[in-house]
Amino acid sequence: MTNFQDTLRDDPWADFYNLDGAKTFSLTTDIDWAPDYAVEDLLSLVETAGLPLTAFATHKSSLLSRPPDWLEVGLHPDNTRPDPVYGLSRKILDLKEMYPQAVGVRAHRNFFGQNTAQLASQANLAYDASVFLWQRPWCQIHKDQYGLVRMCYNWEDGVQADMGLDWSLNHVPIQGPGLKIFNVHPIFIYLNCPNDDYRRSVVSEWKNLQDAPVSALKSKIFQGYGARSFLIDLLAHLKKAGMQAVRLDAMAAAGNIKKETK
Numbered sequence: 667m668t669n670f671q672d673t674l675r676d677d678p679w680a681d682f683y684n685l686d687g688a689k690t691f692s693l694t695t696d697i698d699w700a701p702d703y704a705v706e707d708l709l710s711l712v713e714t715a716g717l718p719l720t721a722f723a724t725h726k727s728s729l730l731s732r733p734p735d736w737l738e739v740g741l742h743p744d745n746t747r748p749d750p751v752y753g754l755s756r757k758i759l760d761l762k763e764m765y766p767q768a769v770g771v772r773a774h775r776n777f778f779g780q781n782t783a784q785l786a787s788q789a790n791l792a793y794d795a796s797v798f799l800w801q802r803p804w805c806q807i808h809k810d811q812y813g814l815v816r817m818c819y820n821w822e823d824g825v826q827a828d829m830g831l832d833w834s835l836n837h838v839p840i841q842g843p844g845l846k847i848f849n850v851h852p853i854f855i856y857l858n859c860p861n862d863d864y865r866r867s868v869v870s871e872w873k874n875l876q877d878a879p880v881s882a883l884k885s886k887i888f889q890g891y892g893a894r895s896f897l898i899d900l901l902a903h904l905k906k907a908g909m910q911a912v913r914l915d916a917m918a919a920a921g922n923i924k925k926e927t928k
């Protein structure tokens with residue numbers, strides 16, 4: 667049988683595949699139109715943990731316009747709702763006007779395919795992270811036919827809750843080979859949701875989530891052990907295990923540089 671290390675020897679992203687034990691991971695967040703106070707809560711939680719974060723933005727927010735060094739801002743277009751005039755063609759471009767420094771994209775609801783990959787490449791983005799492979803080991807990176815670096819992620823807060831799983835670290839694919847890209851949502855973390863039904867019941871009265879005033883949501887923060895408590899424990903666990911957190915833009919660039927210098 668071929669040794670996996672040999673098979674991946676020429677893969678410029680192999681350093682991030684945790685082939686010699688769990689060494690690197692990435693934390694991302696899909697903003698999903700969360701109000702600023704919820705985004706701020708997540709940013710300060712991650713900053714307190716001393717970790718870098720990649721945030722995929724859905725709308726204009728002053729919190730993300732001039733990000734600090736530890737924060738990367740990518741784009742989170744909603745391709746599930748094509749524009750009546752432009753279709754999907756301006757989804758990435760409109761967000762890029764708000765965040766001109768962005769180099770990465772993850773589509774809302776993972777709605778991404780060949781046409782959108784081409785649009786991302788034409789918009790000079792470097793990578794996409796839309797593919798979700800729940801709990802899978804062996805997640806890898808490749809460069810597609812448009813020159814876009816493609817990566818997948820394998821854990822998400824709302825999915826663990828939606829599957830009726832308890833808040834146990836055992837459900838997070840920390841061990842084993844492959845990329846470890848974990849994703850959370852500001853509103854889910856802010857409300858410390860015990861499950862996704864809780865989030866839905868709290869936010870259902872607002873069509874636009876940004877209209878939900880802090881006075882209304884603050885009193886709805888779940889007081890038991892929920893998603894926020896779990897995220898704090900997860901990040902502490904990853905740090906204690908000595909794992910290094912990497913931003914997605916840095917990961918995409920590291921492999922690209924390695925590929926070019928070969």
Ligand SMILES: [Zn+2]
Nearest residue numbers: 696698774775
């Ligand atoms: Zn989303």
